[in-house]
Amino acid sequence: MFLGLKSSVLLRCLQAGAVLGAVGLTAFTDAQAQDRSAARSPRRNVRLVQNEALPPAPPIGGVDEVMEAEPALAPAAPQAPAEPAYLQADVKDNPIEPPADEPWTLTNLFNDGCGGNFLKDHGFKVSGWSQWGYISGPDGSFNGNGPFVNQKEFDMFGSYQNYLFLEKIADGSKGLDWGVRADVMYGLDGNDAQSFGNINPGKWDFLNGYDHGAYEWTLPQMYGEIAYDKLSVKIGHFYTIEGYEVVPSVGNYFFTRTLNFWNSEPFTHTGFLASYKVTDKFTAMGGWVAGWDTGFYQYNGGSAFLGGFTWKATDTTDVVYAINAGNLGWRGDGAVSSLIVSQKWTEKFTTVAQLDVLSTNLTQADGTPASFRDPNSLTPRDSLGFINYAFYELTPKVRAGMRYEWYKADGTSYNTLTGGFNLKPWSWLLVRPEVRGMWSPGNQDVYPLGGGTGANGYRDELFNSTLFGIDAIVLF
Numbered sequence: 001m002f003l004g005l006k007s008s009v010l011l012r013c014l015q016a017g018a019v020l021g022a023v024g025l026t027a028f029t030d031a032q033a034q035d036r037s038a039a040r041s042p043r044r045n046v047r048l049v050q051n052e053a054l055p056p057a058p059p060i061g062g063v064d065e066v067m068e069a070e071p072a073l074a075p076a077a078p079q080a081p082a083e084p085a086y087l088q089a090d091v092k093d094n095p096i097e098p099p100a101d102e103p104w105t106l107t108n109l110f111n112d113g114c115g116g117n118f119l120k121d122h123g124f125k126v127s128g129w130s131q132w133g134y135i136s137g138p139d140g141s142f143n144g145n146g147p148f149v150n151q152k153e154f155d156m157f158g159s160y161q162n163y164l165f166l167e168k169i170a171d172g173s174k175g176l177d178w179g180v181r182a183d184v185m186y187g188l189d190g191n192d193a194q195s196f197g198n199i200n201p202g203k204w205d206f207l208n209g210y211d212h213g214a215y216e217w218t219l220p221q222m223y224g225e226i227a228y229d230k231l232s233v234k235i236g237h238f239y240t241i242e243g244y245e246v247v248p249s250v251g252n253y254f255f256t257r258t259l260n261f262w263n264s265e266p267f268t269h270t271g272f273l274a275s276y277k278v279t280d281k282f283t284a285m286g287g288w289v290a291g292w293d294t295g296f297y298q299y300n301g302g303s304a305f306l307g308g309f310t311w312k313a314t315d316t317t318d319v320v321y322a323i324n325a326g327n328l329g330w331r332g333d334g335a336v337s338s339l340i341v342s343q344k345w346t347e348k349f350t351t352v353a354q355l356d357v358l359s360t361n362l363t364q365a366d367g368t369p370a371s372f373r374d375p376n377s378l379t380p381r382d383s384l385g386f387i388n389y390a391f392y393e394l395t396p397k398v399r400a401g402m403r404y405e406w407y408k409a410d411g412t413s414y415n416t417l418t419g420g421f422n423l424k425p426w427s428w429l430l431v432r433p434e435v436r437g438m439w440s441p442g443n444q445d446v447y448p449l450g451g452g453t454g455a456n457g458y459r460d461e462l463f464n465s466t467l468f469g470i471d472a473i474v475l476f
Contacts, residue, residue, distance in 0.1 A: 103427040128164035131249045133471025141262035147378045149454030152214045153188045161187045172227035179225035190216030193247045195295025197330045204295030230277040240266045241322045242338045244354045255432045255471045259407045260385030264358040266292035281312040291329020302329030316344040334360030348393040356385035372409040375449035380409035414440045433470040
């Protein structure tokens with residue numbers, strides 16, 4: 001009888017596993033099919049105009065690396081937020097913190113009903129998020145396509161990011177190990193993560209049939225990783241390590257992004273990036289990339305160094321430095337560097353300060369210097385950005401935040417001041433209301449420049465306005 005009971009339980013276990021496994025496989029396949037594509041980029045128009053006269057460069061073999069953000073997990077050291085964590089991880093004040101109980105993710109679809117999970121058992125995870133929101137007007141950055149103001153992403157309720165990723169993290173502590181990461185996204189932010197630095201249509205996810213009006217598909221990350229002991233190397237297509245803000249919405253406190261991030265930092269790279277943990281408090285990084293915003297392609301001979309370090313100076317102070325220097329592809333020759341210092345003053349109060357410097361020789365198709373206020377360019381040649389954040393935890397589920405940005409592009413100063421809250425009633429839901437004010441005494445131009453109207457009939461002083469925005473992110 002005992003044997004019969006064991007056989008009955010085992011049979012039920014196997015049957016449950018078969019059913020759940022089938023459901024999990026189906027859900028995973030459908031999700032992949034929905035998210036497999038790409039979109040374009042907000043700064044695409046500028047690049048096309050500026051590089052129109054330049055002959056395309058031959059494609060590279062496909063070296064590239066990524067760093068990206070993941071939903072409910074706090075950022076780590078050399079990569080994006082989420083389990084892998086952005087390179088600036090230690091310095092980022094990620095609005096989404098790991099709950100006491102790990103939230104449900106798509107990985108759970110692969111539970112076999114007997115305590116096992118096909119993906120987890122092999123070190124894999126599949127997860128993502130869906131972001132929906134509203135903003136009253138263009139913000140000079142992600143929402144509205146920057147100074148072009150030609151994309152309908154404001155004064156409407158829209159879906160900004162529908163994100164899905166599959167990853168296996170390489171763990172060098174086990175000896176030689178390997179990892180992989182693949183991300184897909186669809187939404188109004190799709191163009192921001194596309195490889196618009198490829199310039200030539202049809203390369204990777206740029207102008208390759210992935211655009212559907214203001215909504216676009218993108219494949220922002222696709223890389224492999226090898227790790228041994230304290231060294232890890234990523235090769236493929238990946239997010240940049242420059243700056244504090246990131247493309248994935250779950251890696252930022254605010255709904256809107258800074259002018260500095262949109263105009264003076266790369267979003268993605270193709271190449272490789274090595275990371276070495278020198279001590280428990282200091283990690284050095286270095287590698288090669290094919291310029292800015294490229295996807296398995298090398299435009300105009302793009303070839304640059306990408307590197308930096310993360311340093312835990314004290315128990316409450318973190319420092320992150322990154323530099324990208326050389327031939328930046330569509331952005332000319334030059335360098336951009338970013339220094340971030342995070343200070344935790346009390347258990348509830350934290351500040352973050354960022355200093356960015358961009359210097360290039362970028363020119364337009366006719367040979368004249370690029371300029372942020374030239375309607376034929378709308379891309380800065382040189383800039384300086386100083387951004388300060390302050391975060392205060394009011395309750396375990398409510399956090400208040402403020403961000404002030406001073407951005408000087410090609411001799412003109414711009415200011416943005418943003419205040420808002422992060423409301424997290426459950427581990428799988430984040431709501432972010434905010435108010436953003438912008439003023440620039442030196443630039444009271446009416447946008448879009450050159451006359452006419454932009455998306456939604458917009459025509460106003462873009463950099464002298466006040467906006468209200470709110471979004472919600474559901475993690476899965």
